[in-house]
Amino acid sequence: WLDVDEVNINMLKSLYCSVARILAVHSGGKEALTADSDVTSVRLVNSAIGTVIDILFAENQGPSSLPIAILIAFDNYSSPSIETPIGINIVPIPPIRHTWKGKSGSCSCQQIPIFLAWAITVHKSQRLTLPKA
Numbered sequence: 001w002l003d004v005d006e007v008n009i010n011m012l013k014s015l016y017c018s019v020a021r022i023l024a025v026h027s028g029g030k031e032a033l034t035a036d037s038d039v040t041s042v043r044l045v046n047s048a049i050g051t052v053i054d055i056l057f058a059e060n061q062g063p064s065s066l067p068i069a070i071l072i073a074f075d076n077y078s079s080p081s082i083e084t085p086i087g088i089n090i091v092p093i094p095p096i097r098h099t100w101k102g103k104s105g106s107c108s109c110q111q112i113p114i115f116l117a118w119a120i121t122v123h124k125s126q127r128l129t130l131p132k133a
């Protein structure tokens with residue numbers, strides 16, 4: 001895991017952009033989904049890899065807030081998407097809420113279902129067709 005984390009952190013630093021709060025996400029970043037298409041309402045699966053094109057925040061909000069959506073151009077994806085003025089097909093990935101129930105109550109968290117993907121572990125790469133090893 002250390003090698004994967006190190007590569008992802010170094011690649012983030014090489015983009016010379018500010019990073020969204022804790023998420024470590026910004027335009028140009030390689031990201032992968034952590035949830036299947038039922039979350040995104042399109043035909044994308046867990047570990048689908050793409051590039052962050054933009055980050056959308058609510059009006060009067062910024063990087064210290066959770067984005068409304070992360071706009072991602074997924075590799076080799078041609079199903080429902082939005083075409084930008086410069087011809088890039090993007091898919092908006094909104095936050096999802098996870099809720100857990102326990103004996104003393106419940107808790108929840110809201111997050112965008114993506115993770116850094118310049119480098120991934122062998123476990124995450126299983127069943128993926130990748131252009132480079």
